[in-house]
Amino acid sequence: MRAADRDREAAVVRLAAALGEGRIDFAEFDRRSGAVAAAGTVGDLALLTADLPVPAEAAVAERRRRELKEWLAEWRHWLGGAVIMTGIWAVQSIRDGALADYWPAVPLGIWAAVLIAVAIWPSEDD
Numbered sequence: 001m002r003a004a005d006r007d008r009e010a011a012v013v014r015l016a017a018a019l020g021e022g023r024i025d026f027a028e029f030d031r032r033s034g035a036v037a038a039a040g041t042v043g044d045l046a047l048l049t050a051d052l053p054v055p056a057e058a059a060v061a062e063r064r065r066r067e068l069k070e071w072l073a074e075w076r077h078w079l080g081g082a083v084i085m086t087g088i089w090a091v092q093s094i095r096d097g098a099l100a101d102y103w104p105a106v107p108l109g110i111w112a113a114v115l116i117a118v119a120i121w122p123s124e125d126d
Contacts, residue, residue, distance in 0.1 A: 001042045015029055071119060081108065
């Protein structure tokens with residue numbers, strides 16, 4: 001896949017982190033950053049940083065981004081459940097000829113409270 005400017009910037013940031021940690025010297029940083037500018041594909045960029053560990057901040061940021069994505073996916077499931085349960089409630093109300101108590105409020109409320117609690121209380125990894 002062709003490398004974008006964003007990919008090149010990420011590679012230079014990773015090289016700068018390695019320079020700051022003392023994993024590479026300035027001459028190697030200069031050589032590799034020149035190669036980053038000339039890289040045409042993402043694979044070329046990966047070769048330039050393959051021997052460097054991922055900076056700790058980047059690993060934490062990636063984990064938090066993944067957790068947020070999973071949390072938002074759970075809210076999409078909640079919304080799907082809300083649509084289904086509300087549909088069942090509506091059909092039940094139409095069948096009975098009168099508005100029934102909105103029973104989906106209880107399971108949806110409990111489900112939402114759990115999702116909010118997950119966001120408020122930190123995990124053991126933090």
